[in-house]
Amino acid sequence: MNWRSALAALIALVLASAGASAEPSFSFDATPGKLPKSVVPTRYAVELAPDLQSLSIAGSEVVDVDVREGVARVVLSAVNIEITEASLDGGAKPAQVSLDAAAETATLDFGSVIAPGAHKLRLAFTAKINSFGRGLFFVDYPTEAGTKRMISTQLEPADARRIFPCWDEPVFKATFALTVTVPQNFLAVSNTPVTKEEPVAPDKKRVSFAATPKMSSYLFVLSAGELERITADADGVTVGVVATRGKAEQGRFALENAVKLLGFYNDYFGQKYPLPKLDLIAVPGGFGGAMENWGGITFFESRLLFDPASSADTARRGIFSVLAHEMAHQWFGDLVTTAWWDNLWLNEGFASWMQEKAAERFYPQWKTWLNGYGQKQYGMALDARRTSHPIQQTVIDQSVAMTAFDAITYNKGQAFIRMLENYLGAEAFRDGVRRYMAAHAYSNATTADLWQALEAATGKKVADIAASFTEQEGVPLVIAEAKCEGGAQRLSLRQDRFAVVPASANASVPAKHWQVPVEIGAAGAAQPSKIVLLDGSAEIDAGACGEAVKVNFGDIGYYRVEYGPNARAALVKAFSRLSAEDRVNFLADSWVLVLASRADAASYLGPVDALAPNDRRAVWDQVINAFTQLDRLSRDRAERPALEAYMRARLRPVFDRLGWDGSGSGDDDDTLLRASLIRALGEFGDAGIVTEARRRFANFLKDPKSLQPALLDPVSHVVGITADREAYDALLALARKSTATNERVRYYHAAASAHDATLAGETLSLTLTKELPSTLVGGLISEVAQSGRQPQLAWDFIRKNLDTLGARQGPDFTDQFIPNFMTNFHDLAHADELRQFAPAQATTGGRVTTARALEAIAISDDVRARVLPLVDRFVGEHPARP
Numbered sequence: 052m053n054w055r056s057a058l059a060a061l062i063a064l065v066l067a068s069a070g071a072s073a074e075p076s077f078s079f080d081a082t083p084g085k086l087p088k089s090v091v092p093t094r095y096a097v098e099l100a101p102d103l104q105s106l107s108i109a110g111s112e113v114v115d116v117d118v119r120e121g122v123a124r125v126v127l128s129a130v131n132i133e134i135t136e137a138s139l140d141g142g143a144k145p146a147q148v149s150l151d152a153a154a155e156t157a158t159l160d161f162g163s164v165i166a167p168g169a170h171k172l173r174l175a176f177t178a179k180i181n182s183f184g185r186g187l188f189f190v191d192y193p194t195e196a197g198t199k200r201m202i203s204t205q206l207e208p209a210d211a212r213r214i215f216p217c218w219d220e221p222v223f224k225a226t227f228a229l230t231v232t233v234p235q236n237f238l239a240v241s242n243t244p245v246t247k248e249e250p251v252a253p254d255k256k257r258v259s260f261a262a263t264p265k266m267s268s269y270l271f272v273l274s275a276g277e278l279e280r281i282t283a284d285a286d287g288v289t290v291g292v293v294a295t296r297g298k299a300e301q302g303r304f305a306l307e308n309a310v311k312l313l314g315f316y317n318d319y320f321g322q323k324y325p326l327p328k329l330d331l332i333a334v335p336g337g338f339g340g341a342m343e344n345w346g347g348i349t350f351f352e353s354r355l356l357f358d359p360a361s362s363a364d365t366a367r368r369g370i371f372s373v374l375a376h377e378m379a380h381q382w383f384g385d386l387v388t389t390a391w392w393d394n395l396w397l398n399e400g401f402a403s404w405m406q407e408k409a410a411e412r413f414y415p416q417w418k419t420w421l422n423g424y425g426q427k428q429y430g431m432a433l434d435a436r437r438t439s440h441p442i443q444q445t446v447i448d449q450s451v452a453m454t455a456f457d458a459i460t461y462n463k464g465q466a467f468i469r470m471l472e473n474y475l476g477a478e479a480f481r482d483g484v485r486r487y488m489a490a491h492a493y494s495n496a497t498t499a500d501l502w503q504a505l506e507a508a509t510g511k512k513v514a515d516i517a518a519s520f521t522e523q524e525g526v527p528l529v530i531a532e533a534k535c536e537g538g539a540q541r542l543s544l545r546q547d548r549f550a551v552v553p554a555s556a557n558a559s560v561p562a563k564h565w566q567v568p569v570e571i572g573a574a575g576a577a578q579p580s581k582i583v584l585l586d587g588s589a590e591i592d593a594g595a596c597g598e599a600v601k602v603n604f605g606d607i608g609y610y611r612v613e614y615g616p617n618a619r620a621a622l623v624k625a626f627s628r629l630s631a632e633d634r635v636n637f638l639a640d641s642w643v644l645v646l647a648s649r650a651d652a653a654s655y656l657g658p659v660d661a662l663a664p665n666d667r668r669a670v671w672d673q674v675i676n677a678f679t680q681l682d683r684l685s686r687d688r689a690e691r692p693a694l695e696a697y698m699r700a701r702l703r704p705v706f707d708r709l710g711w712d713g714s715g716s717g718d719d720d721d722t723l724l725r726a727s728l729i730r731a732l733g734e735f736g737d738a739g740i741v742t743e744a745r746r747r748f749a750n751f752l753k754d755p756k757s758l759q760p761a762l763l764d765p766v767s768h769v770v771g772i773t774a775d776r777e778a779y780d781a782l783l784a785l786a787r788k789s790t791a792t793n794e795r796v797r798y799y800h801a802a803a804s805a806h807d808a809t810l811a812g813e814t815l816s817l818t819l820t821k822e823l824p825s826t827l828v829g830g831l832i833s834e835v836a837q838s839g840r841q842p843q844l845a846w847d848f849i850r851k852n853l854d855t856l857g858a859r860q861g862p863d864f865t866d867q868f869i870p871n872f873m874t875n876f877h878d879l880a881h882a883d884e885l886r887q888f889a890p891a892q893a894t895t896g897g898r899v900t901t902a903r904a905l906e907a908i909a910i911s912d913d914v915r916a917r918v919l920p921l922v923d924r925f926v927g928e929h930p931a932r933p
C-alpha cells in the first residue's frame with residue numbers, strides 16, 4: 052500500500068513471538084485462593100436483623116453445600132463475626148468453631164468425616180455495622196427533618212465475610228436468598244425484587260427477596276433507609292433510581308440513560324440482562340465511588356444524582372460515565388466473573404473502556420476519548436516506574452487485592468483494550484466478546500479465555516500481542532526518525548522501554564519487549580495510512596521528504612513516541628494541522644520525555660508557547676496539568692514566583708478569550724475549560740481572577756442565583772485557597788446548611804484549601820468530629836496538604852490522632868491512605884519517615900502501597916533537582932509577554 056492510501060496496511064515484522072501467554076483457561080480446581088475446594092456452596096438462605104442503634108447484626112443462614120470429598124472440617128470466610136451455632140443437616144452434627152483473624156477464615160470442625168454429597172449447613176452469628184465503607188456500614192446524613200441514618204454495603208473485593216460467613220472468593224458462585232428485618236418506614240433494596248413483606252414487631256418488618264442467579268459473594272447488596280424509588284421500563288426490565296426521601300427525582304437523568312444503556316448492552320454483549328430489575332442506589336456517604344452489585348448498583352450520591360440548582364450541566368458527563376461503567380459490569384464482571392483477583396483488570400479494564408465507547412455512542416459531542424486522554428496518561432505515569440506491576444498480577448490475599456484497584460489496572464487495561472479493538476476491528480472484536488459471554492455466563496473466566504474467543508472470532512493472533520501488554524509491566528517507547536532516500540522519505544522505528552525512575556535509588560529498569568500495533572499517518576490526514584505490528588525494529592515508506600509523519604496516530608496506542616530531530620522538526624512545523632488528539636498526544640509525550648531527561652525543557656515549553664488561545668480544551672488541559680505538577684513540585688523554592696508569573700502569562704489569554712460569563716448550552720468544552728482556568732490561575736496567584744472570584748462569591752452569599760452552577764466549584768476553590776476568617780466561616784456555613792452531598796463536598800473541600808495555617812488547623816480538628824461522614828475525612832486531610840499547602844501540619848495531625856482516625860476510617864487508613872498521603876512530600880527525609888512508619892506496613896497490601904509511595908516521593912525529589920532548573924532557565928529566557 053502506498054503512503055497516500057486511506058486503507059490501513061498491516062505489515063507484521065515478526066521476530067520470534069514475545070513471551071507467549073502461559074495462562075491456562077478457567078478451571079475451578081486450579082483457581083487460586085485461600086479456601087479449600089472440597090466443600091462448595093450452591094445456595095445461601097440468609098436472614099439478617101441489623102440493629103442501627105447498637106450497630107450489630109443478628110444473623111443466621113442455611114447454606115446448601117456440595118461436599119466433593121470426605122472431610123471433617125469446613126473452612127469458609129469470616130472476619131469480625133462471632134459464630135454462635137454451626138450444625139449440619141438439622142443439628143445432627145454440631146461443630147467446633149475456630150476463627151483465624153489474620154486469614155479471615157472460620158473453620159468448622161465436625162469431628163468426623165462428612166460423607167460426600169449434598170448437605171445443609173446451618174449457622175447463627177453476630178456481625179457488626181461499620182462506620183467505614185466496608186461490609187455493612189451506616190451513614191448519617193442531614194435532612195430538613197434532622198440527621199437520619201441508613202445502611203448499605205460495599206463488598207468488593209472481599210468484605211461479604213464481614214456480614215455473613217461465606218465462601219468469599221469470586222470462583223464460589225451460588226444463589227443468595229435474603230430476608231432482612233428493618234424499621235417499618237424503611238425501604239430495603241437488594242439484588243432482586245421483594246417477594247414478601249410482613250410486620251414482625253410494632254415498628255419493624257421482615258422483607259424477603261427473590262433468590263439471585265448464581266453469582267459471586269462480592270456482588271451481594273443490601274441498602275435500607277428512609278428511601279424512595281422512581282422507575283422506568285426497559286424492555287421488560289424495571290430500572291429504578293433509589294435515593295433518600297425527596298431526592299429520587301434528581302435521578303431522572305441517570306434513569307433515562309440507564310434505559311438506553313440496557314438496550315445498547317443487551318445487543319452488544321449478545322445476552323439479555325438476566326435479572327427482572329436493576330436499581331441505581333444513591334448513598335450519601337460511606338464510600339466514595341460506585342459498585343456494580345448485580346441488580347443493585349450503589350453510587351456515592353453525587354455520582355448519580357443531578358440537581359440543576361447546584362450542579363453544572365457538565366456534571367452529566369461524569370454521571371453518564373460512571374453509570375455506563377457500572378452497567379457494563381452487569382455483564383463483564385457479574386454475569387462472567389474473573390476467577391481470581393489476579394485478573395481484576397478483565398473486569399475493570401473492560402468496563403472502563405466500555406464507559407467511553409458508550410459515551411461516544413450516545414453523546415458524540417462530548418468527545419470522550421479526546422477529553423479523557425488523561426486517564427491513559429495517568430496509567431502510563433505509574434507504569435513507567437519500577438514499582439509498576441503487570442495488569443495481570445499475582446494476588447496472594449485480600450490486602451493485595453485492594454492494591455490492584457489502581458490506575459494501572461483500570462487505565463492501562465482500558466487503553467490496551469481500546470488499542471486491541473482498533474487493531475482487530477470493532478465488529479470482529481464485538482463478536483469475540485459475544486462468544487466469550489456465551490461460553491462463560493454464570494461462571495468465571497481468565498484472560499486467556501477472552502483471547503481465545505477473540506482469536507476464534509477474528510482469525511488473528513491475539514494472545515502474543517496481549518501477553519506483552521498484560522503479563523509484563525512497563526510502557527513501550529517507539530523511537531521514530533525520518534530520512535530522505537532518492538527523493539522519498541523513509542521512517543525508521545525501533546522500540547525501547549520508557550521509564551521515569553529516581554536517580555537517587557541508582558535504579559535502572561530491565562529491558563522489555565513488546566508487540567506494538569503502531570499506527571502512522573500524515574499530519575492532518577483523516578485516517579492513518581499504516582499499521583505496523585512492531586516487534587523489534589522496522590523501516591517503512593513515509594511519503595515525500597520532509598512530510599510530517601505522526602506516530603501513534605489518533606492517540607489510540609499504549610506507548611510513548613520519541614522523534615528524532617528530522618521527524619520532530621517536521622511535526623512541530625505542521626503542529627496546527629494535526630488533529631486535536633494528535634496535538635494532545637504529542638504534547639503529553641514531549642512533557643514526559645522532559646521528566647525522564649530524554650529531552651530539554653524547550654521541547655515541551657516551546658510548542659506550548661506557540662499554542663493558540665482558542666485551541667481545544669483537551670490541549671489546554673494537558674498544559675494546565677503539566678503546569679500544576681510544576682507548581683506543586685516548586686513548593687518552597689525561591690524560583691516559584693517567577694514560574695507562576697510565567698504560567699499565568701501563558702494561560703491568561705486563554706481565559707480572556709472565554710471570559711467569566713460564557714453563553715451557549717452550559718454543557719460544552721468552553722464551560723469546562725473556563726472552570727479549569729479559574730482554578731489554575733487562582734492557584735498560580737492571578738490577582739484579577741482572585742479579586743473577581745471573591746466579588747462573585749460575596750454576591751452569591753446575598754443572591755445564590757447570581758452565580759451560575761458551572762462556576763460554583765472553581766469560585767469556591769479560589770475563595771477557599773485565599774480565605775481569611777470571614778470567607779472560611781462562610782464556606783463552612785454553606786457546607787453545614789446543605790443537605791445535598793455535592794454541595795457539602797464542594798464547600799468543605801474549599802474550606803480545607805485555605806493556605807492560612809490557623810484555618811488549616813481548624814479543618815483538621817473538624818475531621819475528628821461527628822460533623823463529617825467518614826467518606827470526607829481522608830479527602831479533607833489531603834486537601835489541607837495539597838491545595839492548602841500545609842503537608843507538615845496535616846502529617847503531624849495524622850500521627851497525633853492515629854488511633855482515633857484509624858478506628859473510624861477502618862483498615863485502609865493506615866495501609867492505603869497514609870502512604871498515598873505522603874506523596875504530598877517531595878523530599879527524601881519524608882520518604883524515610885514513611886519507610887520507618889510501621890503501621891503502614893503491617894499488611895502485604897500496605898507494604899506494596901508504601902513501596903509505590905516511596906518511589907513517587909523519590910521521583911519528585913529527583914525531578915526537583917534535575918528538571919526544575921531547566922524549566923527555570925527556559926522561563927528566564929522567555930519572560931512573560933506584556
Ligand SMILES: [Zn+2]
Nearest residue numbers: 376380399402
Ligand atoms: Zn469497575
